[in-house]
Amino acid sequence: MTSAGASCTTRSPGNVRVSAPNADSASPARSETARMKRRTFLGALGASLAGCAAPAVIASPTPMQTSTSAPTPAPTATAVATQRAPDWTALRAALRGTLRTSSDAGYDDARVLYNTRFDTIRPVAVAGCIDERDVQACVRFARDSGVPLRVRSGGHSYAGWSTGTGLVVDLRAMSNVTTAAGKAIVGAGAQLIDVYDQLATQGRGIGAGSCPTVGVSGLTLGGGLGVLTRAWGLTCDQLTAARVVLADGTVVTCDANNEADLFWALRGGGGSFGAVTSLTFDTHPASDLALAFLIWPWADASAAVAGWQSWMRDAPDALWSTLHLEGGEGEKGVTTHAVYPARAADIASEIDRLVRLVGRPPSYRESGARAYRDVMLLEGGCLNRPVSACHLKGTTADGVLERETYAASSIVARDALSNGAIDALVAGIEHATSGGASVLFDSLGGAAARVAPDATAFPHRGARTVLQLIASWRAGASGDASLRWLADTTGIARKNIGTDAYANYVEPDLTNWAAAYYGANYPRLQRVKRRYDPDRLFDFPQAVVPA
Template structure:
């Protein structure tokens, strides 16, 4: 994981959230992850007509740009070969693609950054890519952001105007997938989730209509777009967010020796969800074969001096850290650091490529990994902590194993569970389990060991294709209302994937 590489180099373990937040896509498949899918044959003239009807660009098999166009962030999905990738220049292009897919009875995949864990932002049919719609504007306490904007461009475009919106950390994630699934980040405890500051969203629905949704217009669809998961109800093309001032951010990092790991987990969970709103923190456990033992770190971000708060953490742990670092940065610099691209200019925060969403000089790497998650609504017991740390003690020789605990509470917890589609308002923290794709046995083992302690809730933007009971785990008591919205705006199930609502 890029997050892990950055943490090792910069000593800021736990800050850069995994590149995860992306809207699911539609792909009919008997398997749990993306495959080529079954495609209804269409004649060359059909595709040629679609290409002529777009203001953007249609890329097809055999085109020079096809190999670049078909690839997602995670390389294992390179085997999937879409019948066409449409880079939509505006809502009208999306409407054209929706109409084409309905006529030809093609599967539809919706894509922005392409970070979906299960590969559901690709498929064997038509991929609708919103990357060209990436404009970022701000004024009067509001930001208007195209659905194709990557997070680094959102941060850069807004901080140039002295403002920001609460967002995620991986710089190449698309704003659409992040916001539609909730949007957890390092300023969430102070400013709320990304979906909490979403005031309006423009969506192209399955009937091809372009709908401007807010609390008064298509209010149910607006509600569903605030945590109901991308790819379920239509294609989002533009967002309007409330902004906050882009103040300086202090980043901190603390590391304890591995024998203190259980104390660190216990002390952190008694402190982090209840800290003042201006402070966010995460705890990360990694295997580190080069160090001889796993590592345990607490890192975070604060508005203002965090030293007194960190002293309270140290007291809660009951032992001084072996390493402690505190540095203050501009808002943009802080977001680049937590995203793992502080060095090398803005190009280091972009994926390489010549198509929309990439830059010819981009250097942000693609990464192979797989993941699972829990959302913790109660503290871990002593036996739960032992079960968690014990999964690392015997396997430190295998690189790439991580567990990330990210604090919630603060502003996130002051919204009622039914006010938005994101239901986890009483949660203390999220837990994300990461491993290399060839290490799924360990991943299933650690997730299964924690299921009896934390089972019942998971984060939809950390989508898990193996998750049983995902309807309740992702959406809690909001699921029935989401089904009603789905039936109202997509009654024929054009936007369908293995864990789609409905």
């Protein structure tokens, strides 16, 4: 089970990158304001785009030697009756996959995450697991030796908690995707671009995020937002079963009828309960999707946000949209993107209604329809590009995507934002002068709201919007000014909006994280933790604490 969620960014004109809509559902299509004006949104879009987590000024294709991040807090050592000195040679012999230590070739490539901020963290070893037995061997090794354990699916944790100073269990090779009878069985290390591509060839799809290299496991365990959230629900709502290696090294299959409390916790409760090795999802027929893109002048930013949230209040359940405010060193921009499982004419009509509510004409507007697979590839910046190329450099033979440098915060808004709250966020972007600065508004509601707040561990069912604030800077440079902007702007926004937050946009400095991420569901999560991992083998700074 991964310890944190997923993340993604996109490029804007010039040298500064601006964010995609959110860590789960980032989309290069959403931030390419100037490029949109120069080419057809529904045609060639995506061919030259890339990126995936939060906005970054300059990507870093190789491990950095320095980092602007604070050290990762030391995890709690696992308490067991007896522990013996770690025998790394025995672990290496027990694995069918690889075990890399600092003296092994490929160690640096194996240890780094998507975010370059955490490049100075050096695990004792990284286990490249290729099957469930490898994961069991690693869990038993950590339990018996007391070596701190971290589990990594895609490596997009905002706080760097899919790595650590002990043993990292890397699931990326466990990436098979199979379909049968409307179900998809997906390896925990599968990346979203490959899941979408393989399901689409079978005429099926799931609702998940848009960042191509995000791991499906971390995304699902934290909830899973995306462009089809309002139509098909959160990614965790589509989960029907999971295989999990528990803290004692045994394996269970959990679903609604077996290990039901564990199954409940896996759907939005984060990565505190075991190492998930595979996930089974309900799939949906992959029909065409309508989509639209609009740009407003920066002078109309407050009006655009106010009109957008009024529009989404009365939107059809299946219509999803995001709005971005973007600034920093680059040109300030206001963009809106929408996806709707309907006809092109239907989304055009809805966009007419949006423009009326904003009360100001957009400077750019386009809408149309594409096949499901095309839309998912476009959302990840991969349309007109081989799927194999839509991976990080060095992870596939032709991978072209770069890593990013960023930090982020989130606010889950239960109600519509006041005019004062909107104006404060716009002012925040205007005051940003370093790196990239973004405020993203992603719509909730629809199918996600038709699930009771306690039916899964994800509690924010009645919320209207998930906001994400993102600061980015050049890899290897000081991010102090960007981090100050993020802290100040987030602090003001929380006073105006509220303190609920989204677990997949993990914030290491968030003091009320248990209430912010999980609300009234946290006590039940603590009871599940006590049953399945009382000694906190699967631990990190914001892991659920046993009751």
